[in-house]
Amino acid sequence: MKCLIIAAGKGSRLQQRGESKPLIPILGIPLIERVIRSAMEAGADEFYAVIGYQGDTVRDFLERLAGRLAIRITPLVNDDWEKGNGLSVLKARKHLHGPFLLLMADHLFDPELVRALTAHSLPDGEVALVVDSDIHNPLIDMEDVTRVKAEDGKIRDIGKGLTDFNGFDTGMFLCTPAIFEALEQNREKDGDTTLSGAVRVLAEDGRAKAISSNGFWIDVDDPAAFHRAEQALLDRLRDKSNDGPVARYLNRPVSVLISRHLVKLDITPNQISLLSFLCSLLAAGLFALGGYFALLLGGVLAQFASIIDGCDGEVARLKYQSSDFGGWFDAVLDRYADAFLLFGLTWHLLAAEANNWVLFTGFMAIIGSFMLSYTADKYDSLMHERIKAGRAGLRMGRDVRVFLIFLGAATNMVLPVLVIIAVVMNVETIRRVIVSRDG
Amino acid sequence: MKCLIIAAGKGSRLQQRGESKPLIPILGIPLIERVIRSAMEAGADEFYAVIGYQGDTVRDFLERLAGRLAIRITPLVNDDWEKGNGLSVLKARKHLHGPFLLLMADHLFDPELVRALTAHSLPDGEVALVVDSDIHNPLIDMEDVTRVKAEDGKIRDIGKGLTDFNGFDTGMFLCTPAIFEALEQNREKDGDTTLSGAVRVLAEDGRAKAISSNGFWIDVDDPAAFHRAEQALLDRLRDKSNDGPVARYLNRPVSVLISRHLVKLDITPNQISLLSFLCSLLAAGLFALGGYFALLLGGVLAQFASIIDGCDGEVARLKYQSSDFGGWFDAVLDRYADAFLLFGLTWHLLAAEANNWVLFTGFMAIIGSFMLSYTADKYDSLMHERIKAGRAGLRMGRDVRVFLIFLGAATNMVLPVLVIIAVVMNVETIRRVIVSRDG
Numbered sequence: 001m002k003c004l005i006i007a008a009g010k011g012s013r014l015q016q017r018g019e020s021k022p023l024i025p026i027l028g029i030p031l032i033e034r035v036i037r038s039a040m041e042a043g044a045d046e047f048y049a050v051i052g053y054q055g056d057t058v059r060d061f062l063e064r065l066a067g068r069l070a071i072r073i074t075p076l077v078n079d080d081w082e083k084g085n086g087l088s089v090l091k092a093r094k095h096l097h098g099p100f101l102l103l104m105a106d107h108l109f110d111p112e113l114v115r116a117l118t119a120h121s122l123p124d125g126e127v128a129l130v131v132d133s134d135i136h137n138p139l140i141d142m143e144d145v146t147r148v149k150a151e152d153g154k155i156r157d158i159g160k161g162l163t164d165f166n167g168f169d170t171g172m173f174l175c176t177p178a179i180f181e182a183l184e185q186n187r188e189k190d191g192d193t194t195l196s197g198a199v200r201v202l203a204e205d206g207r208a209k210a211i212s213s214n215g216f217w218i219d220v221d222d223p224a225a226f227h228r229a230e231q232a233l234l235d236r237l238r239d240k241s242n243d244g245p246v247a248r249y250l251n252r253p254v255s256v257l258i259s260r261h262l263v264k265l266d267i268t269p270n271q272i273s274l275l276s277f278l279c280s281l282l283a284a285g286l287f288a289l290g291g292y293f294a295l296l297l298g299g300v301l302a303q304f305a306s307i308i309d310g311c312d313g314e315v316a317r318l319k320y321q322s323s324d325f326g327g328w329f330d331a332v333l334d335r336y337a338d339a340f341l342l343f344g345l346t347w348h349l350l351a352a353e354a355n356n357w358v359l360f361t362g363f364m365a366i367i368g369s370f371m372l373s374y375t376a377d378k379y380d381s382l383m384h385e386r387i388k389a390g391r392a393g394l395r396m397g398r399d400v401r402v403f404l405i406f407l408g409a410a411t412n413m414v415l416p417v418l419v420i421i422a423v424v425m426n427v428e429t430i431r432r433v434i435v436s437r438d439g
Numbered sequence: 440m441k442c443l444i445i446a447a448g449k450g451s452r453l454q455q456r457g458e459s460k461p462l463i464p465i466l467g468i469p470l471i472e473r474v475i476r477s478a479m480e481a482g483a484d485e486f487y488a489v490i491g492y493q494g495d496t497v498r499d500f501l502e503r504l505a506g507r508l509a510i511r512i513t514p515l516v517n518d519d520w521e522k523g524n525g526l527s528v529l530k531a532r533k534h535l536h537g538p539f540l541l542l543m544a545d546h547l548f549d550p551e552l553v554r555a556l557t558a559h560s561l562p563d564g565e566v567a568l569v570v571d572s573d574i575h576n577p578l579i580d581m582e583d584v585t586r587v588k589a590e591d592g593k594i595r596d597i598g599k600g601l602t603d604f605n606g607f608d609t610g611m612f613l614c615t616p617a618i619f620e621a622l623e624q625n626r627e628k629d630g631d632t633t634l635s636g637a638v639r640v641l642a643e644d645g646r647a648k649a650i651s652s653n654g655f656w657i658d659v660d661d662p663a664a665f666h667r668a669e670q671a672l673l674d675r676l677r678d679k680s681n682d683g684p685v686a687r688y689l690n691r692p693v694s695v696l697i698s699r700h701l702v703k704l705d706i707t708p709n710q711i712s713l714l715s716f717l718c719s720l721l722a723a724g725l726f727a728l729g730g731y732f733a734l735l736l737g738g739v740l741a742q743f744a745s746i747i748d749g750c751d752g753e754v755a756r757l758k759y760q761s762s763d764f765g766g767w768f769d770a771v772l773d774r775y776a777d778a779f780l781l782f783g784l785t786w787h788l789l790a791a792e793a794n795n796w797v798l799f800t801g802f803m804a805i806i807g808s809f810m811l812s813y814t815a816d817k818y819d820s821l822m823h824e825r826i827k828a829g830r831a832g833l834r835m836g837r838d839v840r841v842f843l844i845f846l847g848a849a850t851n852m853v854l855p856v857l858v859i860i861a862v863v864m865n866v867e868t869i870r871r872v873i874v875s876r877d878g
Contacts, residue, residue, distance in 0.1 A: 325875055325876055328875065329872060329875075329876070332810065332814060335806075335810060335813055336806065336810065339802070343806075347795075347798070354793050356786075359786070359789070363778075363782050363805075366802075367774075367782075367805070367809075370809045370813075371774060371775065373813070374771070374809075374813060375771060429771070433771055436767065437709075437764055437768070
């Protein structure tokens, strides 16, 4: 699927963040790169970008991006970028002879919205627009947004000044070359060079479809919208379905705050994983050192490491750096970290008093933690099928484990915590085996 | 794919093993059940079995088998079972109007051979026979086998007395109803009621294809062949590609001997896994008990448990009881067993002298063993791709680990063994991570 991106405007209201609007980084990644990456996720594989204001800078960036992502991005120049945005669309007329996606360089969105477009089979001569049906969407600047009146899946009217409307123009289109004709016709008739104007012309003929949605999108147009966009991208990190309770309510809110700053540094997710691991190792060393102060410090450090452990995935998602290896590397380091923390606590107790039961409890806590992770994949995939059939399972993950370690260290109740971990982790492992067998 | 199985004959040369030949168990499973299971693996899903001698007993068994396997098996009675086997084939004439597999109840085979048949697209009016091209096949009774002369993928002649031949009749056919016509024609012409006779008629018209193969098959016709078949089934257990060196050269030969007897008992593979685990647990207890004698006994028991650990999979394969759960259950128990054995050794050393380095070494050995297993799946799947590209990886599995434990216990050199395990397992884990990263 070909994709046309309009990146010609000046974006004067965001000048404080960067001279060239499409290149303004939001959480470490330029706006236009986010648009292109999201479009790729939705199936676009060949890009045309209309550039205008600061065209050379944008062109240079796109050239490097095309190399990095191994895709084709053809720049098209619109020197009339100060006029209506329809003129930018018209610059692609010679290049696009079939259906194509039309996106704005400054509109961020959930790839699912574009997928709804690419999955749509559009008859010749028509266009389709994703229309946001959530008229109370807090991400929208009501002063500036283009309003849409849609009925029975068709756009009846479109424009900024509409008073009778039931949705908003998201700036995400699936077009046929009919859009070019409508733009020409409009320009010749009354000099209207806006895209909305052309859509209105098609709408009058019943040739403009409305694809209703209430998914995430935002027009990053001014500092307030920029801030809302940043916040929305960060908020989206927080609904990871497999987060445990400690991760969800304690670690994630903090790690997201940290990730917000980490994305601006030149640090990779794997380096963050390693950093978290080193913190755990240091915490284990502090446990083994003996004395309450070292124990407390170790506990805090362990919990801090657990929080940081969320940042690798967050940064990876924000910067499109997720990889199979990264996930696996993180999991391997987590297993080592868990074992070292529990071994540190065991050492702490043994240093005070050599006791076989303590030794055994420490061993069982280590083995239990391991087994819970070892059985997780198999069990999760099994439960995934069961949950559909109405049965859910307990999930007692690393977030809870490390939090217990922190609590034990902070309250100087190490042995009870080791006992709890030893019992709960092993019992849960055995339960998983029994449940899996019944399946 | 429909499948016709000839199970009418008396099999007088095997009467000492059982009154009804198709029901004679070989390594715990009746011959005809092995044939049906293998045919199912190759894609057959509806069965017709021609019964004759001891027909009621065979019919009862097939009825129960059909229930167990949730398939349809239609019994067809041939009271003339003492005459040529072609008459048994003719009993199915009313039931089979399209292509079908034709198998013998007393011929065991690798499902791959039948898959070669089902994958073959046979023109109307023809038959295809799997011809064993290995004329030195040691599993064949040269006195009794039907010989085949094939050229350019076609059977030129077939019969027991052929002197010019280049293969053997495996008794595995893909037929069209043309086989019925050829049988009738032959019977009317000169009273020949053998299947070979009918194939010869088709061969004369160039309508009998030969599908050449040198895979496993055996005609279980007399006590010597029965013994060869048993041995062949057991030998096939020994070429498991992911066996480590200790498993391959020490454990597997012994475990196969044990499995040969276990299949005759009413013990499930999972029960064998559990038995092996309990032996390991007992061995770990003996280690912790202290003293060289207990240590030695524990070492022997640990190695014995490692051998038994091969039997669960062997029995499962021999008795068609393999399951995803079984493999996973075995893996989970193995992880616990490994940890307990190493913990037992650590305890053994600590009981003699409380030493932090011993404690640390034991911990590192336990964590290293775990990590090696934890990283195995991911690494194996990665290496699977790499090996195609010419790069192989070291595989240091459980068989080697337990053997080292046995050696350490037997020679009373526990600490060196713990050090070796701790170093090798962790270094290998780190190597895997690095190798995976490069990929």
